[in-house]
Amino acid sequence: MIDRFLEGNKTFIEGEFTEHRDYYRDLATxxxxxxxxxxxxDSRVAPERITSAKAGEIFVHRNIGNIVRIGDWNFATILEYAVKHLKVSDIVVCGHSDCGAIKALASDKESNEAYIPLWLSNAAVARATVETKMPKPTKAEDLRAWHRMIEEENVKLQLENLRTYPIVREAEKEGKVTVHGLYFDLETGKLDQIA
Structure with a gap:
């Protein structure tokens, strides 16, 4: 598999990189x-790919379930760098359909894993919120819609968590940053703003 990626890199250099050499030269600095x-x-939801963004346009942080964990020093560092140094004007939390993290969160099965359930506890409120509106269905076709409700609710929850960070609250208050909740549908390829 790595050989395929190395060959793909050669194709990239011979094509895109060479055709836009000045652009990539600027990015190198x-x-x-x-x-x-x-x-x-999730490997199916590459931000640059689904938005047709060029290299250098999106500063990306990815994790299982697009979670913004409250009090996370790693995440706080990313926020500080993005807002104070890179001076991004927009912050996006993007969820997606068929999310394995949400399926695991929605499952009632006991897990023998150590880290995933602990991490997903940061999204548990999303499931609880949806359950107050609609109990977990038993039919497969209804379960899919229920999962989507949790996926979308999780985006909203993570936006709330994002706003617990003073750097985001201050930047929003000063009009330096706008926060968005997006949702990507794998079946249609459509990206929608949901919050």
Whole structure:
């Protein structure tokens, strides 16, 4: 598999990189993205790919379930760098359909894993909120819609968590940053703003 990626890199160099050499030369000296994108690690949801963004336009942080954990020093560092140094004007939290993290969160099965359930506890309120509106269905076709409700609710929850960070609250208050909740549908390829 790595050989395929190395060959793909040669194709990139011979094509895109060579055709836009000046653009990539400028990128080699620094970045100035306008967006901080907080997305899921899911391999099907690559931000640059689904938005047709160029290299250097999006500063990306990805994790299982597009979670913004409250009090996370790693995440706080990313926020501080994006807002204070890169001066991004927009912060996006993007969820997506068929999210494995949400399926795991929605499952009632006992897990023998150590880290995933602990991490997903940061999204548990999203499931609880949806359950107050609609109990977990038993039919497969209804379950899919229920999962989507949790996926979308999770984006809204993570936006709330994002705003617990003083750097985001201050930047929003001063009009330096706008926060967005997006949702990507894998079946249609459509990206929608949901919050």
């Amino acid at each position: 620094g970045q100035s993205p306008t967006v901080l994108w907080i997305g899921c690690s």
